[in-house]
Amino acid sequence: MPEIKISPSILSADFANLGHEVRAIESAGCDWVHVDVMDGHYVPNITIGPLVCKSIRPHIKTVMDVHLMIEPADLYLEAFAKAGADHISVHPEACPHLDRTLQVIADLGCKVGVALNPATPASVLTHVMDRLDLIIVMSVNPGFGGQSFLPSQIEKIRTLKSMIGDRDTLIEVDGGINATTAPLVVAAGADVLVAGSAVFGKGGQDESVYAANMQAIRDSVRSE
Numbered sequence: 001m002p003e004i005k006i007s008p009s010i011l012s013a014d015f016a017n018l019g020h021e022v023r024a025i026e027s028a029g030c031d032w033v034h035v036d037v038m039d040g041h042y043v044p045n046i047t048i049g050p051l052v053c054k055s056i057r058p059h060i061k062t063v064m065d066v067h068l069m070i071e072p073a074d075l076y077l078e079a080f081a082k083a084g085a086d087h088i089s090v091h092p093e094a095c096p097h098l099d100r101t102l103q104v105i106a107d108l109g110c111k112v113g114v115a116l117n118p119a120t121p122a123s124v125l126t127h128v129m130d131r132l133d134l135i136i137v138m139s140v141n142p143g144f145g146g147q148s149f150l151p152s153q154i155e156k157i158r159t160l161k162s163m164i165g166d167r168d169t170l171i172e173v174d175g176g177i178n179a180t181t182a183p184l185v186v187a188a189g190a191d192v193l194v195a196g197s198a199v200f201g202k203g204g205q206d207e208s209v210y211a212a213n214m215q216a217i218r219d220s221v222r223s224e
Contacts (some may be wrong), residue, residue, distance in 0.1 A: 005192040006214050007032035007065050011145045012196035014204035022059040028211035032063040034194045042071035043143035050079040057084030069142050081108035089113030089136050092124050102131040122159045132169045140175030145196045149176025154188045161189030179220035186221045
């Protein structure tokens with residue numbers, strides 16, 4: 001199995017102490033920090049916006065991996081880029097002119113990502129593959145943390161891996177990832193694992209707990 005990246009979702013962190021939580025997961029060995037942005041419109045939940053991203057940016061020494069579950073997304077791309085996003089991923093359904101949106105993200109100096117909901121086919125990316133640095137496969141329906149993994153997405157990961165070919169595009173899987181499901185998605189072609197509750201639990205825990213939780217995910221993949 002290849003070495004995978006772990007991008008803990010701060011959606012499961014202690015929101016009263018986000019700076020501390022980010023420092024803790026980075027000290028514990030995470031590769032990226034995943035930021036779930038929800039608007040209560042595109043998805044049925046409201047989380048954080050550019051101001052919070054700007055506030056936690058000084059605490060992030062790795063990569064700020066921003067996932068925009070908002071509609072319209074185009075109006076806020078510059079704000080998140082200025083807030084310090086390294087990656088910006090959008091949903092095709094939230095961008096009427098997806099190719100143009102992806103070009104804007106690149107022009108802002110960010111890595112370009114697209115996130116696919118469980119019912120969104122891989123084929124929507126056929127004509128934009130050359131623009132993508134990152135594809136997020138949602139293995140739960142977006143909007144809430146702590147949901148169960150949808151096995152139907154494993155075949156989509158395989159399809160995307162084939163579509164990527166020799167490109168450097170990474171496949172990130174988000175939803176229900178833990179030591180049981182991680183080996184399944186990595187075997188199918190995943191490069192990056194988003195894990196929320198599997199890393200943070202209820203949040204506000206000791207750095208050593210986060211380290212052990214991430215190590216359990218890495219070990220599950222290596223043991224296959």
